[in-house]
Amino acid sequence: MEELPIRPSGILMQTDFITPEHEAKLLDIFRNNLQWPDRSGRLSLHYGYTFSYKTFGIDEETPYKPFPDWLVPLLPPTESRAPDQVCLQYYAPGTGIPPHADTHSPFDQLYSLSLGAPLMMVFRDSETGDKVEVDLLARSMMQMSGDSRLHWTHGIKSRKTDTMPDGTVRPRADRWSLTYRWLRQPAVCECGNEKLCDTAQRRNGVEKEYRWKQYEEDAKNNATAAGKSINLRR
Numbered sequence: 001m002e003e004l005p006i007r008p009s010g011i012l013m014q015t016d017f018i019t020p021e022h023e024a025k026l027l028d029i030f031r032n033n034l035q036w037p038d039r040s041g042r043l044s045l046h047y048g049y050t051f052s053y054k055t056f057g058i059d060e061e062t063p064y065k066p067f068p069d070w071l072v073p074l075l076p077p078t079e080s081r082a083p084d085q086v087c088l089q090y091y092a093p094g095t096g097i098p099p100h101a102d103t104h105s106p107f108d109q110l111y112s113l114s115l116g117a118p119l120m121m122v123f124r125d126s127e128t129g130d131k132v133e134v135d136l137l138a139r140s141m142m143q144m145s146g147d148s149r150l151h152w153t154h155g156i157k158s159r160k161t162d163t164m165p166d167g168t169v170r171p172r173a174d175r176w177s178l179t180y181r182w183l184r185q186p187a188v189c190e191c192g193n194e195k196l197c198d199t200a201q202r203r204n205g206v207e208k209e210y211r212w213k214q215y216e217e218d219a220k221n222n223a224t225a226a227g228k229s230i231n232l233r234r
């Protein structure tokens with residue numbers, strides 16, 4: 001994987017992680033063989049352990065879901081063990097994900113594989129508000145580490161087109177992503193960023209119930225408004 005020569009630092013990218021033929025087989029499985037939730041908006045399916053939005057750790061009540069056969073060859077080979085949690089998400093054109101930093105304390109490494117149509121992900125510096133768009137090409141594996149993982153938020157605008165740096169407008173189409181997470185032991189983060197780090201916020205007395213309510217509110221409003229930083233992942 002190669003680090004992108006941009007701010008935020010820490011974005012590692014491997015293009016062509018799988019072949020177009022392999023991707024076509026996966027999209028066929030995603031379209032025809034999986035039981036997706038029956039609703040609109042971004043759709044998620046969880047594998048491995050399920051994350052609890054109440055405890056901000058593993059949901060003890062949801063049994064571990066073994067990785068299906070199609071998922072095994074898609075696990076990042078750059079880590080010493082398989083991830084604890086994998087989330088498959090479907091983005092129809094016009095759907096996105098609000099700006100957020102994946103929760104710091106329970107999770108360590110974070111990877112995302114893009115499949116289907118490309119789209120732009122927006123990174124935002126929690127200190128300066130600077131924004132940088134990164135093109136998530138089909139079949140590319142991205143690792144978010146360092147600043148891109150801890151100190152910048154990431155999100156996808158809910159819109160049907162993306163404007164490219166040269167001004168051309170690229171229509172969105174069906175996109176799927178796999179997000180891979182590894183549990184951190186012990187579940188604390190020492191980065192100290194009170195805006196984005198749940199460990200720092202907890203030490204500072206910010207209630208997690210409050211943060212979760214805020215996230216739900218934002219998700220409901222499908223918030224993509226600039227300047228919003230929330231601290232959960234879904």
Ligand SMILES: O=C(O)CCC(=O)C(=O)O
Pocket residue numbers: 087089097102112113114136154177178179233234
């Ligand atoms: O769709 C993606 O590539 C990333 C999704 C994401 O940010 C998340 O699930 O936390």
Ligand SMILES: [Fe+2]
Pocket residue numbers: 100101102154233
């Ligand atoms: Fe995320």
